[in-house]
Amino acid sequence: MNKMLSDEAIYKKILKSIVEHQLPPGARLPEDKLSEAFGRSRTSIRKVLQRLALERIVTIEPNKGAHVNRPSEQEAQEILDSRIMLEPLLIPEIMKYWSKANSKYFRAMLKEEKQAEANEDQAALIQLTAQFHYELAALSDNSVMADFIQQLCYRSSLIIAVFGSRHSVSCDCGDHLELIELMDNEQNKQAQDWMKQHLIHIKSSLKLGVSDGQKINFQQLFANSE
Amino acid sequence: MNKMLSDEAIYKKILKSIVEHQLPPGARLPEDKLSEAFGRSRTSIRKVLQRLALERIVTIEPNKGAHVNRPSEQEAQEILDSRIMLEPLLIPEIMKYWSKANSKYFRAMLKEEKQAEANEDQAALIQLTAQFHYELAALSDNSVMADFIQQLCYRSSLIIAVFGSRHSVSCDCGDHLELIELMDNEQNKQAQDWMKQHLIHIKSSLKLGVSDGQKINFQQLFANSE
DNA sequence: ATGTTATTTATTGTATACAATTTTATTTAG
DNA sequence: CTAAATAAAATTGTATACAATAAATAACAT
Structure with missing residues (x-):
């Protein structure tokens, strides 16, 4: 049967669960449990976890096993900064081969996004938002860059x-249609600018600069509470 | 002892041997031979080979094992194009923190390059040339980008x-000093342009567009030989 | 001799066993 | 009752055994 x-x-399957926040950052990923869940030996599971670790989706600490990676504030900034640098750069490459068929395909994807938004299906929404960006990158003729973007x-x-606020997922997906329209109209420069602003907007919607548990300064926090 | x-x-160790062309593209990497050489079980070796495979240094074919990756012409172009896009982009970031100490460090590295060139030590030369580029990238404040460049x-x-011609390694290492001097003089734009031209030069020194065994058109090749 | 099939050898794929380590639970002292 | 020390359980690290597959060799037929 199975x-x-x-x-x-x-x-x-594991990646999808992580991306959709079914397995949140910090979640333990014990080899035994996964082994049992997928009906494979620990060997196979380890292989998968090691791959996810190299892709920085998961962290593996010696003798402590795998956890879903909880990005630091710095990591978050570096990743968003990288995307702000790179994704607009690929737009001209993508537009070289942009076709009616592409437009149709991405418009259909946006319909799905709208649907997910209407259903308040956060998991699907996050997945589709990421998919929009990396499938767009995959249209460039440089798969090395596309894989990195993905x-x-x-x-x-x-x-x-x-670091996301309640609305940092849904608020930006409505916009994606604007990009497709710019690309349909061959507005190269505008599409590039749009992408840059879009990513800057995502970055600014994050709650960065708010100290997490590790870095709380208790001295300061309870200074006036004697 | 060992x-x-x-x-x-x-x-x-394996990566170094590959980068220095001691293990050339296409070379087989049998698990039990490596296992014996390093005095560890196959399990450990497999882990390392799988990592190298994810980094595209090595390819693993099912039931055929690991080989040093032999990049296709397309892969070569994509990688060089990516570097031409990205490395100049990082120059401004690097110059923000550029110090006397950095300059000194890289000048010392260039001395080593010169030495290797004099000794006709190809292995050291290749290694140092790559090191120059990725240690420079590591000075940017974005380790995500730096890791990718590496x-x-x-x-x-x-x-x-x-795809390298006889001189495609040595001919470009002499130049590296020019970049350091531009950076010492805070000539931001020139340094950026220099990097772009440098990488374009490397790309153009490659013997691309020469069909390899797979793509030979025999029809055409023996057209006039009846 | 050449091309095909069969047999042997070598190599990779996977599971499992056991050791090392960490985490949790229990006991004991203050 | 709290805190430290100890014991038990759970979890990861590593090697090895055996099965599955591919490569190399030998045997055979055309």
Whole structure:
């Protein structure tokens, strides 16, 4: 009944659960439990976890196992800054090959986004938002860059889980249509600017600069509470 | 006598051998031979090989094991194009924190390059050339980008092994000093342009567009030989 | 001799066993 | 009752055994 899953399939399932925040940052990923859940030996699971660790989706601490990565504030900034640098740069490459078919495909994806928004299906919404960005990047003729962007998109989903405000997911997905329209009209420069502003907006919607548990200065916090 | 090597140490040793072309593209990497060489079980070796595979230094084909990756022409172009896009972009970030100490450090590295050139030590030369680029990138305040550049530098070493002309390594290392001088003089724009031209020059020195075994058109090749 | 099939050898894929380590629970002292 | 020390359980680290697959060699037929 439960057909055998390939390593790749297991990888995708775990990744999806993480990206959709079913497995939130910090969550433990015990080899035994996963092994049992997927009906494979720990060997296979370890392989998958090690891959996720190299992609910085997961962290592995010696003798403590794998946890869903909880990005630091600095990591969050670096990832968003990288995207702000790179994604607009790819727009001209993408527009070289932009076709009616592409436009149709992405418009259909935006419909799904709208649907997910209406259903308040946060998981689907996060997934689709990331997918929009990395499938766009995949249209450039540089798969090396596209793969890197895809990784940054997955990692961004972790950032949103940690630093995102309630609306930092949904508020920007409505906009995506604007980009498609700019691209349909071959407005190269405007599309590039739009992408940059879009990502800057996402970055600014994050609750950065708010100290997390580790860095709280208790001395200062309770200074006036004698 | 032979002290136990960590997985990380094994990883670095294999990577170094590949980058320095001691293990050329296409070379087989049999698990039990490596296992014996490093005095560790196959489990540890597999872990290292899988990491190298995710970094595209090595390819793993199911049931056929690991080989040093032999980049295709397209892969070579994509990697060089990525570097041409990204490395100049990082120059301003690097110059923000550029210090006398940095300058001194890199000038020392260039001395080593010169030395290696004089000794005709190709291995050291390739390694140092890559190191120059990725340690420079590491000075930017964005380690996400720096890590990506480092990977591209390692992969570039494979590209040179496959598509490099005799002089495509040595001819560009002499120039590196020019960049350091531009940075010492805070010539931001010029440094950026220099980097772009430098990488374009490396790309153009590659023997791309020469069909490899797979793509030979025999019809055309033997058209006039009846 | 050449091309095909069968057999052997070598190599990778996967699970499992056991050791090392960390985490949790229990006991004991103050 | 709290805190430290100890014991038990759970979890990861590593090696090894065996199965599955591919490569190399030998045997055979055309």
